[in-house]
Amino acid sequence: MRGAMIFAAGLFAGLAMQVGMAQNTNGGVVMMNHVCISVPNIAEAVTYYTQKMGYREAFRVNDDKGQPRLVYMQISKNTFLELNQANAQRPAGFNHYGLQVENAAQAVARFRKNGVMVSDTNTSDTKAILANITDPYMGRIELAELTPESLHQKAIQNWK
Numbered sequence: 001m002r003g004a005m006i007f008a009a010g011l012f013a014g015l016a017m018q019v020g021m022a023q024n025t026n027g028g029v030v031m032m033n034h035v036c037i038s039v040p041n042i043a044e045a046v047t048y049y050t051q052k053m054g055y056r057e058a059f060r061v062n063d064d065k066g067q068p069r070l071v072y073m074q075i076s077k078n079t080f081l082e083l084n085q086a087n088a089q090r091p092a093g094f095n096h097y098g099l100q101v102e103n104a105a106q107a108v109a110r111f112r113k114n115g116v117m118v119s120d121t122n123t124s125d126t127k128a129i130l131a132n133i134t135d136p137y138m139g140r141i142e143l144a145e146l147t148p149e150s151l152h153q154k155a156i157q158n159w160k
Contacts, residue, residue, distance in 0.1 A: 033144055058072040078100075
């Protein structure tokens, strides 16, 4: 019996170490959190994605005139579609994708160490800690640390 307990404890310890090491190989990236597209008309896009696709509006950030600057559509508990208003500087179509990271400052340091062009962190209107990677192949990748106060985290917690 004692031998079986020692075997089980060793198996558990080995599994825990393997899981911990596997999580560290991604440099603190938790998952892909969102894709952002710029649209000609945010109100029409929100209507389409809610009524036709069945997504729900998770949250929005308005500009100083009360117009939506961005709207997050929640596809599943942890996956979002970010809608931005298209304009002369931001044409309609794909804008960026967002990676959720455990710690934005550590992710920035790790990516910089690897020679990646990445901005300093800042706190966004959504209360997430963000940084941006300049990707030579597709443009921009947003790194987001979801703080407990972030609108993303609140939407995830309210998912039913």
